[in-house]
Every structure is written in structure tokens, then in C-alpha cells.
Amino acid sequence: xxxxxxxxxxxxxxxLSKTKDPQYxxxxxxxxxxxxxxxxxxxxLHAAQDSFGxxxxxxxxxxxxxxxxxxxxxxxxxxxxxxxxxxxxxxHRCVLCMGTACYIAGAESIEKxxxxxxxxxxxxxxxxxxxxxLTARCLGSCGLAPAAIFDDKVMGQLTPKNVLKQLQDWxxxxxxx
Amino acid sequence: xSLTLEELNDIAEKELSRQxxxxxxxxxxxxxxxxxxxxxxxxQQLQQTARQQAMGETxxxxxxxxxxxxxxxxxxxxxxxxxxxxxxxxxxxxxLLSESSLPRPSAxxxxxxxxxxxxxxxxxxxxxxxxxxxxxxxxxxGGYKALYQAIRNMHPGEILSQIQQSGLRGRGxxxxxxxxxxxxxxxxxxxxxxxxxxxxxxxxGAFMDRSVLESDPHSVLEGMAIAGYAVGAQAGYIYxxxxxxxxxxxxxxxxxxxxxxxxxGNNIFNSSFHFSLTIRLGAGAFVCGEETAIIASIxxxxxxxxxxxxxxxxxxxxxxxxxxxxxxxxANISPILTRGSAWFAGIGTDKSKGTKVFALAGRVxxxxxxxxxxGTTLREIIFDIxxxxxxxxxxxxxxxxxxxxxxxxxxxLDIPMDYESLASIGSIMGxxxxxxxxxxxxxxxxxxxxxxxxxxESCGKCVPCRVGTMQMYTILDKITRGQAQLSDLxxxxxxxxxxxxxxxxxxxxxxxxxxxxxxxFFRDEYISHIQDQHCPAGVCSLLTGK
Numbered sequence: 001x002x003x004x005x006x007x008x009x010x011x012x013x014x015x016l017s018k019t020k021d022p023q024y025x026x027x028x029x030x031x032x033x034x035x036x037x038x039x040x041x042x043x044x045l046h047a048a049q050d051s052f053g054x055x056x057x058x059x060x061x062x063x064x065x066x067x068x069x070x071x072x073x074x075x076x077x078x079x080x081x082x083x084x085x086x087x088x089x090x091x092h093r094c095v096l097c098m099g100t101a102c103y104i105a106g107a108e109s110i111e112k113x114x115x116x117x118x119x120x121x122x123x124x125x126x127x128x129x130x131x132x133x134l135t136a137r138c139l140g141s142c143g144l145a146p147a148a149i150f151d152d153k154v155m156g157q158l159t160p161k162n163v164l165k166q167l168q169d170w171x172x173x174x175x176x177x
Numbered sequence: 178x179s180l181t182l183e184e185l186n187d188i189a190e191k192e193l194s195r196q197x198x199x200x201x202x203x204x205x206x207x208x209x210x211x212x213x214x215x216x217x218x219x220x221q222q223l224q225q226t227a228r229q230q231a232m233g234e235t236x237x238x239x240x241x242x243x244x245x246x247x248x249x250x251x252x253x254x255x256x257x258x259x260x261x262x263x264x265x266x267x268x269x270x271x272x273l274l275s276e277s278s279l280p281r282p283s284a285x286x287x288x289x290x291x292x293x294x295x296x297x298x299x300x301x302x303x304x305x306x307x308x309x310x311x312x313x314x315x316x317x318x319g320g321y322k323a324l325y326q327a328i329r330n331m332h333p334g335e336i337l338s339q340i341q342q343s344g345l346r347g348r349g350x351x352x353x354x355x356x357x358x359x360x361x362x363x364x365x366x367x368x369x370x371x372x373x374x375x376x377x378x379x380x381x382g383a384f385m386d387r388s389v390l391e392s393d394p395h396s397v398l399e400g401m402a403i404a405g406y407a408v409g410a411q412a413g414y415i416y417x418x419x420x421x422x423x424x425x426x427x428x429x430x431x432x433x434x435x436x437x438x439x440x441x442g443n444n445i446f447n448s449s450f451h452f453s454l455t456i457r458l459g460a461g462a463f464v465c466g467e468e469t470a471i472i473a474s475i476x477x478x479x480x481x482x483x484x485x486x487x488x489x490x491x492x493x494x495x496x497x498x499x500x501x502x503x504x505x506x507x508a509n510i511s512p513i514l515t516r517g518s519a520w521f522a523g524i525g526t527d528k529s530k531g532t533k534v535f536a537l538a539g540r541v542x543x544x545x546x547x548x549x550x551x552g553t554t555l556r557e558i559i560f561d562i563x564x565x566x567x568x569x570x571x572x573x574x575x576x577x578x579x580x581x582x583x584x585x586x587x588x589x590l591d592i593p594m595d596y597e598s599l600a601s602i603g604s605i606m607g608x609x610x611x612x613x614x615x616x617x618x619x620x621x622x623x624x625x626x627x628x629x630x631x632x633x634e635s636c637g638k639c640v641p642c643r644v645g646t647m648q649m650y651t652i653l654d655k656i657t658r659g660q661a662q663l664s665d666l667x668x669x670x671x672x673x674x675x676x677x678x679x680x681x682x683x684x685x686x687x688x689x690x691x692x693x694x695x696x697x698f699f700r701d702e703y704i705s706h707i708q709d710q711h712c713p714a715g716v717c718s719l720l721t722g723k
Contacts, residue, residue, distance in 0.1 A: 045460070083459075100579065138380070138420075139420065142384055143384075144249075
């Protein structure tokens with residue numbers, strides 16, 4: 001009997017464990033702040049992505065349970081908005097701006113250079129899990145075009161050369177040593 | 178806590194006398210653009226040096242956008258007003274210590290530079306002069322006085338007529354008269370109403386709203402509170418892009434401070450007026466700039482538009498009347514009430530009043546954030562303020578309005594920038610993104626770029642937009658590959674017409690604009706791609722490779 005009870009993890013058990021899980025602290029805080037109202041869904045998904053780097057099915061199940069929303073609705077919202085990702089990110093994140101100013105300043109050539117060198121297209125992560133390449137619609141740093149975000153830092157007036165150097169430094173763990 | 182007018186004046190006086198202790202002020206631009214090119218925290222470094230040198234008479238403070246984004250990091254020194262560009266840690270000390278032996282950053286005199294003298298800042302009045310994270314500095318420059326005037330001395334109807342007389346039109350792009358919009362919400366009988374500030378600046382190539390929020394968040398909060406009082410709303414939302422973390426952080430700080438001072442919350446200025454503000458983060462959906470989509474998103478739903486009517490003014494959030502305005506629109510409100518609607522109506526053109534903030538970017542020498550009176554010509558903006566085309570290029574076109582707008586070619590350089598003139602040549606004012614293109618840009622490629630944007634940003638709810646934008650993209654792609662025929666152009670034009678007239682919301686209705694406008698002014702480039710398999714700008718590589 002006891003082994004059975006342990007093996008079958010009911011949604012309620014799972015939810016109960018997460019309400020106390022420190023990793024879910026931000027998610028729980030946001031839901032509580034909004035009184036567990038369904039309109040808190042997007043805010044909660046933001047908290048989940050900030051905490052885990054992506055939104056997993058398990059997290060979506062938990063949120064749907066806590067906000068009393070069907071899982072399909074949580075999934076619909078998580079997949080509708082470009083900002084949310086269901087795929088776990090790489091260790092480092094390079095977000096290329098593809099806004100108009102960056103585009104005419106040569107953002108596409110930077111993208112091509114990265115794809116050639118590291119064999120990743122936007123939305124993909126290198127096989128060693130080091131770098132995720134993403135694109136953004138506009139970072140609002142048009143004065144510095146072409147711009148990109150490296151981890152959390154916005155950098156501007158980029159060239160394929162200095163972008164590739166940054167990515168290579170990440171793969172070579174320059175900052176770690 | 179509720180403030181009285183005396184207490185508000187007290188805060189202002191205290192702040193002013195604090196500032197008078199300093200004979201010199203060093204303002205470090207701390208908007209996202211300049212922050213991103215600082216090699217370390219410039220403000221902190223300067224403050225540390227000042228402390229070490231016991232320079233008690235110098236105040237070093239972070240301020241909002243100083244405008245000339247391309248020359249960043251920027252630092253301006255007062256009272257002289259000199260602006261230093263490309264300031265890095267090693268050159269910053271020279272500004273502080275005024276020793277000639279140290280390497281100095283290059284200096285600009287704003288009084289002599291057309292970039293600054295041609296501007297007329299109303300929305301950006303405090304940008305670059307106050308610390309956006311201190312409410313005291315906003316109050317010291319007269320902030321929240323308009324809110325006091327409105328709540329204590331004016332009837333909502335008076336505010337409505339002031340806004341209507343000022344001729345202010347929505348700065349989000351469509352240019353709907355703000356006064357009419359407010360009156361429509363005010364007229365409704367509902368006890369629960371909402372105000373939304375649309376800060377979901379999704380246009381690629383636009384950063385006006387971001388800069389306003391980062392540089393002077395309180396001006397937006399004050400405008401929203403006045404709007405709340407005028408239309409009878411007690412709650413508001415600011416819907417801001419999650420991609421702007423600094424703007425979000427400064428907004429949160431501003432709201433917290435305003436609440437602490439009793440400028441938001443219950444019984445503002447000891448009246449019966451309550452107003453609370455909540456931030457809602459966008460999540461990267463361009464369509465959420467549309468009124469009904471933004472409401473869906475605030476309610477936690479996928480941001481899909483719905484047919485109008487009913488308009489949000491009668492049925493918005495939770496079915497209640499809702500007022501939606503853009504960041505820049507709200508930032509205009511307090512100056513209108515303080516200086517009067519006649520003053521505002523005196524600026525600009527016959528039908529477009531006031532000023533417009535533009536994000537000047539692309540192939541222009543001086544890129545940055547500018548604010549000019551409506552009706553300023555495109556030539557003045559690009560060649561006087563922007564300093565002309567960078568790298569000795571030649572002007573080809575200016576793109577306004579992002580994916581909903583169009584291109585303005587050389588022959589229309591003298592067009593006054595106002596709502597009607599721009600519409601007359603097939604472009605739109607848009608929210609203020611202004612991208613300058615030179616001979617190195619292919620207009621077909623630019624049209625394809627925007628169409629690709631629309632295909633991926635179409636929410637998929639209505640067929641003309643979902644399928645139509647995709648079909649248009651396919652044809653444009655064929656043209657840039659040199660595989661199209663002249664009959665494809667006809668089909669492209671038919672599709673433009675169809676998508677424009679049958680789409681549900683603004684995104685689809687305006688998606689053909691970049692194509693139509695480039696076809697109108699640069700048809701020869703399309704023909705050249707099709708007939709000669711040649712890209713005149715040398716951008717479309719598949720053609721030139723042949």
C-alpha cells in the first residue's frame with residue numbers, strides 16, 4: 001500500500017509540494033499577490049520563466065491547478081506569446097535584435113555568421129548546451145544598431161567579428177577561468 | 178497619507194534648496210542605450226572619485242535620455258550645459274577634475290548644435306535633467322501640480338474641454354482626438370471604469386515610449402491619474418513590454434514612491450478621488466498594441482483582437498468602459514493643464530497640434546530621440562537635426578510607422594510631418610519610429626522584411642491576415658529571388674487590397690502599407706528584380722549571385 005501511495009503522485013500532492021518548494025517561491029508569490037485570479041496568468045508565467053529559464057509542462061500543470069484554469073488555456077497563452085519559451089535555454093543567451101534599424105545595419109549578416117560557425121539557427125541551442133541563439137523584434141536600442149543582448153547585457157554597434165568572439169569566449173569558458 | 182498643496186510645495190522647496198547646495202551638476206545619461214555602452218557604472222565611478230577628492234560642491238546624478246543616443250555614453254555638465262560624448266571611465270575623470278593633463282572626451286555645445294536647437298521638448302521636458310528614480314526631483318520641477326489643480330479646482334467636464342480644445346491627438350499612431358476618446362468614456366454611466374496606458378511599443382525601430390518611461394515615469398503616472406479623474410476611473414493598468422526591464426523597474430519605483438506620497442491610492446489630495454495603478458507585462462506580441470487585444474492580454478488571455486463595436490470606451494476590461502492611450506499621449510496631459518490648451522494648440526499645424534517624439538535611426542549621422550513641433554519637414558529632421566546621411570551616403574527613403582507605415586521618397590522630403598500630410602502620400606505618422614534608408618537598402622527587401630514581421634505577428638484569428646500576409650510574403654520572396662513574373666505584381670496588388678479591406682484589426686488592415694508604398698514610389702526596383710533579375714541596391718544576394 002505504502003509503495004503505491006508513493007508511486008502515484010496525484011495533482012494535489014504535486015501541487016502541495018510545490019507550494020512549499022523554494023524554487024517556486026516567485027511563482028507562488030505572484031499568484032498570491034493576485035489573489036489566485038485567472039487574470040494573473042501572464043504575470044505568473046513570467047515569474048515561472050524567470051525562475052526556471054523556461055516553462056515546463058509540469059509548471060503549467062501546477063499553475064493551471066492553482067489558478068483554476070484548464071491546462072489548455074495555460075498552454076494556449078504560453079505558446080501564443082513569443083516571449084515565453086518551452087525549451088530549456090543554454091547556459092548563455094545571445095539575443096540578436098532584428099528591428100528595422102538593426103536589419104538595415106546588417107543584423108542578418110551577424111545571424112548568418114553565427115549559424116555558419118556554431119551551427120545554430122535562431123531558437124536553437126548548441127549541442128554542448130552552452131549557447132542559445134534567439135532573435136528579438138526590437139530591443140529599442142536603435143541608436144546603437146546593430147544591437148544584441150549577451151546574457152543580460154545589451155551591446156551595440158556590433159560586427160560579425162566581435163559577436164563571434166563573444167560566443168567563442170563563452171564556449172571556451174574565458175569568463176570562468 | 179494624503180498631501181496638501183502646502184506639503185507638495187514643501188517637498189519642492191526642500192528639493193530645490195538641496196540642489197542649490199551644489200554649484201556644479203554632472204548628469205550621467207542612464208537610459209538603456211547609454212547604459213549598454215558604458216564600460217562600468219559611470220555614475221558610481223564618478224561619485225566615488227568625487228568623494229575621494231572631497232568635491233562636496235559637485236552633484237553627480239543619473240538622469241534620463243539625453244537624446245543623442247549614437248554618441249553615448251553621454252554626460253552633461255551644468256550650469257555650462259556642455260555635453261560630453263563617448264565618455265568612458267578613463268576619460269570621465271577629466272570632466273570631474275578639469276585637469277588638462279587627463280584624456281578628455283569630445284564635447285558638444287547643445288546651444289550650437291542643430292540637433293538640440295531645432296527641438297521643442299514638451300513630452301521630453303524633464304528627460305535628461307531629472308533623476309527618474311526620485312519623485313522629489315519631479316515635484317521640484319512642478320510635477321503633480323497639474324494633478325492637484327485637476328482634482329481640487331476643476332470639474333471633470335472642464336478637463337475634458339481643455340483636452341478637447343488643445344487638439345491633442347493619440348500619439349500611438351492613429352491620431353484619434355484624445356478629448357473625444359476621454360469624453361466617450363466619461364459619458365458612460367458605469368461605476369467601474371479603467372484607464373490603460375499602452376506601453377507595448379512593438380514597432381521595430383521605435384523607442385520613444387521606452388525612453389519616456391525610463392527618463393520621466395512620473396509624467397506618465399500624473400497624466401494617467403488626471404485621465405482617471407476626468408473620465409471617472411479608479412484603477413489603471415500600464416501594459417509595458419517585458420523586453421524593457423529598465424523601464425519596468427523605473428515604473429515600479431515611480432509607482433511605489435507616488436503611493437508613498439499619497440499621489441496614487443485613496444483620497445488623493447484629500448479629495449474623494451481614488452486611483453491605483455498596476456503594471457502588466459507584455460510578452461512579445463505585436464498585436465497587443467491593438468486596443469481589444471491589449472484588453473484580452475490584461476485579462477490573462479491570448480492577445481487576440483475582437484470586432485469593434487463595442488469599443489473599449491463602452492466595453493473594455495471585464496466589460497467595463499476603458500480608456501486606452503499611449504505613453505506619449507499621457508505625458509502631454511500635465512503640460513496642457515498647467516500651461517493651458519491655447520498654448521498647446523498654438524504649437525504644430527492646423528489639424529495636428531503639439532509636438533511629436535521621433536526615434537531617429539538608420540543611416541543618419543545623429544541617431545537618437547528627438548521631439549519637434551508637428552509640421553516640421555522631413556528634410557529638417559534628417560538633414561538639420563540628424564546631420565544628414567551617414568558615411569557620405571545618399572538619401573533614398575525614410576520609413577515611418579513601422580510595419581503599418583510606408584516609405585517617404587526623396588521627392589517628398591519637404592513634406593510636413595503631420596497626420597494628414599503623411600496619410601496623403603500613403604504613409605502614417607505611426608508611433609514615431611523614423612528609419613532613414615540610403616542607397617544601400619533594397620526597397621523590395623524592406624517590404625519583405627516588414628511582411629515577414631506581419632506573418633509572424635499575425636495572431637491567426639482572421640483568415641485575410643493570417644493567410645494573406647503569408648501569400649504576400651511568398652510573392653515578395655519570389656521577387657527577391659528573381660523568380661517572379663510581372664503577373665505576380667498584379668496579384669500582389671490584389672492581395673494588398675483584399676487584406677487591407679477585410680482584416681479584422683489594424684495589424685492586418687495596415688500590413689499591406691509597406692508594400693503599397695514601395696510599389697508606389699519604387700516600382701522600377703520591383704520591375705528590375707522581375708525583368709532583369711537584378712537588384713539595384715545589391716542586397717538580394719540570390720540575384721546578384723547569378
